[in-house]
Amino acid sequence: MQEELQQIIVSTTREIFETMIPMDLAAGPPATEQVQSFRCHVSGILGFSGDIRGMVTIHCPDAVAMAITANFLGMDVHEVNADVIDAIGELANMVTGGIKEAFSANNQDIKLSVPTVVAGKSYNINNLTDADWVIIPFTVSEGTFLVELKVKPQKS
Numbered sequence: 001m002q003e004e005l006q007q008i009i010v011s012t013t014r015e016i017f018e019t020m021i022p023m024d025l026a027a028g029p030p031a032t033e034q035v036q037s038f039r040c041h042v043s044g045i046l047g048f049s050g051d052i053r054g055m056v057t058i059h060c061p062d063a064v065a066m067a068i069t070a071n072f073l074g075m076d077v078h079e080v081n082a083d084v085i086d087a088i089g090e091l092a093n094m095v096t097g098g099i100k101e102a103f104s105a106n107n108q109d110i111k112l113s114v115p116t117v118v119a120g121k122s123y124n125i126n127n128l129t130d131a132d133w134v135i136i137p138f139t140v141s142e143g144t145f146l147v148e149l150k151v152k153p154q155k156s
Contacts, residue, residue: 005134006030008115009147012098013138016091021072029132031135035146036126042080042119044092045127046144050110052103054151055127056096060088067142080119088114095147128152 012028017025033069044058060068062080069087070077077084092115102109118125131152137144 002030002132002134005149007137008099008102009095009134009136009149012095012102013136015098016094020094021068021091022052023068023071025112026139028061028137028139028144030143031146034133035135037122037124038120039122040120041065042072042084042117043086043123043125044090044115044117045125045151046096046115047095047113048110049113051108052101052110052151053128054131054149056092056099057125057127057148057150058092058145059093059125059148060087060145061143062119064140064145066141066142068145085117085126087117089117090115092117099149 014025017023038059042060042062045055047055054068065084065088066077068086070090072087073083081122096112100112102111128150131150133150135145135146135148
């Protein structure tokens with residue numbers, strides 16, 4: 001299952017950047033440890049439920065979040081502001097939508113929540129600790145961001 005989840009994240013994220021965010025993007029090898037503490041980051045979080053429940057979280061250092069926003073919206077961005085919060089929330093929404101399509105192709109029905117975005121100088125995110133997880137780092141010229149997927153099958 002891990003390899004399938006990794007491929008879903010990589011293909012979905014690449015497709016979004018190829019069609020919506022004109023930035024060169026390189027996927028790295030999956031993380032071997034979970035990351036829960038962040039400094040000067042913006043994290044877009046979106047949960048889902050149904051046949052499978054889980055969460056997608058995009059963790060971006062401030063500079064990467066601003067660069068993604070600038071390229072996504074076609075404007076200069078010099079600080080983490082409402083545009084950055086909205087853009088990272090929308091990125092989480094698009095990645096989760098792509099993941100939903102992949103699950104739907106395997107006859108697994110899921111419903112998406114509304115994205116939540118956390119930004120700050122120091123924060124922790126610790127959710128679904130007993131779920132299967134995969135974290136893929138992606139590198140753009142401004143740095144590296146993480147796309148995290150946690151999934152937990154519903155109990156019958």
